Amino acid sequence: MASSMSGNGQLEVIVPDYNTSIRWVEHGYPCNLAKWHYHPEIEFHLIRRSTGFMMVGDGLIPFEPGQVTLIGSNVPHHWISDIGADEVLEKRDVACQIRPNKLASLVRLFPEAAPIHNVLERSRHGILLMGGSAARAAELLESSRDHSSYQRLIDVLSLLQVFALAPDDEWETIVTPSFTPDTGSDVSERINATLAYINANLGGDISLDDIANRVAMNPAAFSRFFHQATGINFSELVSRLRISHACKLLVTTNLPISRIRIDSGYRNASNFNRRFLEEIGMTPSAYRGSYGK
Known part of the structure; x- marks a missing residue:
């Protein structure tokens, strides 16, 4: 990949449920949520089915079922599935989104949460999990569907722990280090x-x-x-x-x-x-x- 790319997408305005700061959502493909876009929230993302290519910032990599990624704040992203002209994939994606400033506040209040800062920094380049770490993160994302808002907070902290503790051979970044999102154009x-x-x-x-x-x-x-x-x-x-x-x-x-x-x-x-x-x-x-x- 080139060393000095810039890119942007369509701003998505994310509104969590009342009195919550965490949004859990599942959707199919094609749908209006599946497009080249960005948002201030970080996003834990699971692909349940299909194969294709994931576009994140200036990165392009294949995906298959079970892929788990963490996309940083305002990093444009999109997953393109290979499907037939009339084919629709029900509930292809699971996403869990939260504003990074909420997590940054937690780090300031609790020094024990310092590893979260490192994960947030890495997420600016998109993090792809592999192996056992991906399987554990996928299980957390799936189980969060039926959890209360309080339990989802615990789920997010558990997800961050998976990303923080993933062995070196079970994670990699997707976007080049020099990538800077440009969210100021159409x-x-x-x-x-x-x-x-x-x-x-x-x-x-x-x-x-x-x-x-x-x-x-x-x-x-x-x-x-x-x-x-x-x-x-x-x-x-x-x-x-x-x-x-x-x-x-x-x-x-x-x-x-x-x-x-x-x-x-x-x-x-x-x-x-x-x-x-x-x-x-x-x-x-x-x-x-x-x-x-």
Whole structure:
């Protein structure tokens, strides 16, 4: 990833329930909450189902069921699932959100809470959990659904403890150290329009000139804008999403690889095979075989 990216998203105004400071929410995909956006609250986030790519700041990484992340205050984020045109994923996401100043106050009052400060600092770059730490955090997020507001406070403290105590091989940051969110422009409308355009045309023609025209920019300016906002080139994102879609079809269907190639937007077989090998590390047929298909 580039070392000097900046990006932003659409501000989401989060209103917790009356007399609480913690918001627990679950939602599906697509839905109006699933978009490139940011908010002042930190967010513990669990993906229950589907695969795809997570965009956080200038980071882009694959996700699968059970992924747990902590997104820092005002860091733009979005999870793009690979789904069919009419497919809807019920309750794909679980999120628990709280203003970081509430936790900072706790640290000032109780020196025992000092590890929370380190977690909040790390969260500015997005934290991805793995292994046993991810499993423990996922269990806490799920169980919090039916808890009282008081118990949810304990859940948040327990989640912070999981992130604070995670071994070095069970966590990593997602966003480059130099990333600075820019929340002062309308870039989110263009980013969300671009992502919708890619998803709608994943198996067909996707044109840089076309999307640039749709968001009222010239192609060169759009290309620079998209890379600055997301940390990835437009063509690279399209390619990754197409290969991700091909992987899903290889594992979940018995369609011939030639058909999957076309359905994933590749008209040229050698180009598809080369790109698949670069992205996945094996050929499409070997990938399908690794799943016993």
